[in-house]
Amino acid sequence: MKMGVLFVVGVCVIFYQYHLSTSVRLDLSNTASGAADGLQISNDDAYVRASKILEDTIRETVKSVQRKAGLSPDVGTLLVRELLNQLGKVGFVAREDDRVAGTRTTAHGGGAAATTIVPPCSEPPVAEKAADDVNPDPIYVITPTYRRPEQIPELTRISHTLMLVRNVHWLVIEDAAVATKQVTDLLAGTGLKFDHLVAPMPDKYKLKKGAKPRGVSNRNRGLQWIRANATKGVFYFADDDNTYDISLFDEIRTTKTVSMFPVGLCTKFGLSSPVLRDGKFIGFYDGWVAGRKFPVDMAGFAINVGFLHARPNATMPFRAGYEEDGFLKSLAPLEPRDVELLADNCTKVLVWHTQTKKNEPSAPLDAKKYGDTNLVTLKRQIV
Numbered sequence: 001m002k003m004g005v006l007f008v009v010g011v012c013v014i015f016y017q018y019h020l021s022t023s024v025r026l027d028l029s030n031t032a033s034g035a036a037d038g039l040q041i042s043n044d045d046a047y048v049r050a051s052k053i054l055e056d057t058i059r060e061t062v063k064s065v066q067r068k069a070g071l072s073p074d075v076g077t078l079l080v081r082e083l084l085n086q087l088g089k090v091g092f093v094a095r096e097d098d099r100v101a102g103t104r105t106t107a108h109g110g111g112a113a114a115t116t117i118v119p120p121c122s123e124p125p126v127a128e129k130a131a132d133d134v135n136p137d138p139i140y141v142i143t144p145t146y147r148r149p150e151q152i153p154e155l156t157r158i159s160h161t162l163m164l165v166r167n168v169h170w171l172v173i174e175d176a177a178v179a180t181k182q183v184t185d186l187l188a189g190t191g192l193k194f195d196h197l198v199a200p201m202p203d204k205y206k207l208k209k210g211a212k213p214r215g216v217s218n219r220n221r222g223l224q225w226i227r228a229n230a231t232k233g234v235f236y237f238a239d240d241d242n243t244y245d246i247s248l249f250d251e252i253r254t255t256k257t258v259s260m261f262p263v264g265l266c267t268k269f270g271l272s273s274p275v276l277r278d279g280k281f282i283g284f285y286d287g288w289v290a291g292r293k294f295p296v297d298m299a300g301f302a303i304n305v306g307f308l309h310a311r312p313n314a315t316m317p318f319r320a321g322y323e324e325d326g327f328l329k330s331l332a333p334l335e336p337r338d339v340e341l342l343a344d345n346c347t348k349v350l351v352w353h354t355q356t357k358k359n360e361p362s363a364p365l366d367a368k369k370y371g372d373t374n375l376v377t378l379k380r381q382i383v
């Protein structure tokens, strides 16, 4: 870690010396053009390009330290932000305003690949509705995950779904003390806006016999992130073992308070859904009611970010089987009859609790027989 920071500082020094030697002014943004190596380049261009190189180097370096030394993603993100802030103050890197519209800029994701396209500012003004269509408010997808043979295939599947969704920000939260390299690598390759966080299940629950509150510390960490970073949009708890129809995301985008919709392959009824008669909500259908006020599945509701902000104490309880109910109750005032019913009055199934078959961890590789083959690399990628 220290080595990584020293390396970053070293890169900055070399970079500074380089800019002195080439007389490219990093601390000025002007439109004058000058000759360099026989080419007419504007100082503006050189500045933006050079600062992009420095910024990329910082991100890559922190990412590489994160991989090699298991630096927590939170600390990695913070380190990148702090370094860029400090360098921005002394004019080493371009501030957001100085960048060329329409270029790719890094978002506050957990790695270099967390990118967003900034639309050109010269776009003609459009009606508000149309603007919403082009640039909708974000959907924050909170996905708890943990290390097991199915983890990477599951996350691959979800990531490919999310690639088809506009303005989505994926919060992937591991039930682990340190980030898993395979997950870090996967996220870096998606091109999605994301944050990679860790939130281990406390030992008192982990060591408990019987049903455990799975994914609860992860989801509460996601809520904490939303409270600290999100101002508008909608969030949704998307477990890693479900299948999502992409149209679900356009459905939940409109959520003003709390919305609900059917989930397939759920409980003994094969379905969990609000029930409507004559277009009116009359109750819930779920194979496991157990005295719950909101007998729904985790994948069966979405919430407006502002609605959460107005309820600073809302949290998910560490109570197996009652996570959804406990969380929705903590959003009081909220009554079942007040929820927004989506998916054509709950007539469509757009999400399924698929539950990939559990696999045993793979048998160890015979190193004598295969120690010098491709299987060594492959084995490193599986559990």
Ligand code: UGA
Pocket: 143, 144, 145, 146, 174, 175, 201, 211, 212, 213, 214, 215, 216, 218, 238, 239, 240, 241, 298, 320, 321, 322, 323
């Ligand atoms: C669902 C809910 O998501 C759980 O919060 C709840 O405990 C459970 O129903 C219940 O009602 O008893 P379930 O489908 O049974 O969970 O459990 P999983 O799919 O295994 O886990 C839910 C999420 O938490 C997944 O995204 C999974 O990757 C994650 N998880 C699971 C962890 O982060 N850590 C674990 O140890 C297990």
Ligand code: MN
Pocket: 239, 241, 353, 355
């Ligand atoms: Mn599940």
